[in-house]
Amino acid sequence: MKQVAALAGVGIKTVSRVINDEPNVAASTAERVWAAVRALDYHVDLQAGSLRRSDGRTRTLGLLVGSVDNPFSGAIQRAVEDAATARGVAVFATSLDDDPDREERAVAAFLQRRVDGLILTSAGRRQNYVTHLQDRGIPVVYIDREPGDPSFDTVVSDNRTAARQATEHLINHGHQRIALLADRRVIRTAAEREQGFVEAVRNAGIPAALTPVVTELADTEAAHRALHVLLRSDHPPTAVFSAQNLITIGALHALRDTGRQYSTALIGFDDVPLADLLEPAVTVIAQDPHGIGRTAVERIFARLEGDTTAPRHHVIATTLIARGSGEIRAPQ
Amino acid sequence: MKQVAALAGVGIKTVSRVINDEPNVAASTAERVWAAVRALDYHVDLQAGSLRRSDGRTRTLGLLVGSVDNPFSGAIQRAVEDAATARGVAVFATSLDDDPDREERAVAAFLQRRVDGLILTSAGRRQNYVTHLQDRGIPVVYIDREPGDPSFDTVVSDNRTAARQATEHLINHGHQRIALLADRRVIRTAAEREQGFVEAVRNAGIPAALTPVVTELADTEAAHRALHVLLRSDHPPTAVFSAQNLITIGALHALRDTGRQYSTALIGFDDVPLADLLEPAVTVIAQDPHGIGRTAVERIFARLEGDTTAPRHHVIATTLIARGSGEIRAPQ
DNA sequence: ATGAAAGCGCTAACAG
């Protein structure tokens, strides 16, 4: 900036004024400054500026998602990026991998870089960093999973209701022997989806013995194996509710292996790519990751702009998309 | 940091030494400092530090990909993140959307935040920012597409050879009427894939009249419509090479619409999710986005660690994965 | 309309 000032023959503060579009600069002066900026290909140092700026903002956000390499997270990230970029804010994106240690390290890394706000997926375990965030006045929004602390803004899907809806859909198509395939119970969303499943089954008066519940399925392969075993058992399920997208993919493989894809009903939680091109096409409960991301980032910016109202708990709608696999009727 | 120093009863520089793990601090002093750090939940300000640090590093990288909401980009981003996080470096990820203006703005935003290095996908048009990057000594790696300037490190797939290989695969299965569906020609990779296609067809002595080339397909819908028209024509292609993943999805829809999925051969460039579960399963040329990301970030760190050897041009291997759709033989 | 001086939180250089 000093160099720009020298080249334009003005004081350093005048350059600052021009760069930041502040008033009280003669048009001719501004033009000389811009010319110098172009000549030197000068770019302000936003970080140095934030050190002295009264609001202390770095124009930076931290985003912690399941994994950037996952369509659900990717859609969230894209929504956040779009809103942030429009306001001149850049986004640090980090993957969580459902690991509480990673969560803690990621938040520490964000703090060391003085992000203006945080959008976080929590790995579950209550972290003690959160109280400090409150004190520091850094806006935080938890997405996808409730942190168990109602003093934060949250943006989630109603996992329990959606899971109950999916299960009722299967029951309405005549099924009783319905298997649940779910992720590890420590993951809050997995537990909520299991609750919804159990409620639907219980409300319908179906004996628990008919509805095997397999949890702790951490990846596609585990889901594949688990369903394979169930389908080969003496009393195989006539319908399956797979409570997460990777699990759905494992379930699809197992159904294919055993040739049951046309006779066993399947509903998956989370949409899967190309679900409509499979045979049968896959019925799913679709979340709205774009809506989740957009809502979260809007909340952050509202807080940054001074909104001090009570924490908001947004529930983003899910949609049951009937494509065929979920409408296969139970054998008589 | 001043507060920590006060609480620990030491000078500010001693705190700095402890935080940065520098030598010449008594164990007992260090322990007192750490206690104060924990008590205040203190986090260094990396940005303030970089202002004064001799190497000037911000421990930050800029990554520009097609779109963070895209499996190919996501895999690249994940690989970059993993290597960066391991070294205490955070990553700004931004989406390009094949828009030269976005490219320019994204690079400017990275520069204003003083990233240590840049991993870029270029939107094509030669940008004049690049010369300044060179002068400034900021390491840059171009990925996915050659920038046309050999003075940068690059990490790409051999699009032309891979496209030729895919086309030859179709020819070897007896096809002559082969259609090419491709993206806009201004995108360098699209042009290269078209070249490979044309070479293979020409080498086989197939008349150009038999091999319709449709380019400028910017999205799934356009590809869907284009192939639909071809399949309904008097002399429909017996094989299709779709030169990008969204185009492949559009092609799959068109084949399904017209009931030709079992009689028309298809090879796609880029793997698509669940390709193995479709019927027939989809044969593809798979790129290695993880390998691209890993190689690019390693190049950046090598340059940051002082590697001043000539620019390297990495070509990451592609793989033809034969799953069925590409092995459908031409009708006699 | 413009500029000079101070200081944000930190690390480099040097002194003790």
Place this chain on the structure above:
DNA sequence: CTGTTAGCGCTTTCAT
């Protein structure tokens, strides 16, 4: 082994 001083690039405050 520890502390003091200066200054990174910028914005704030205040003077002109």
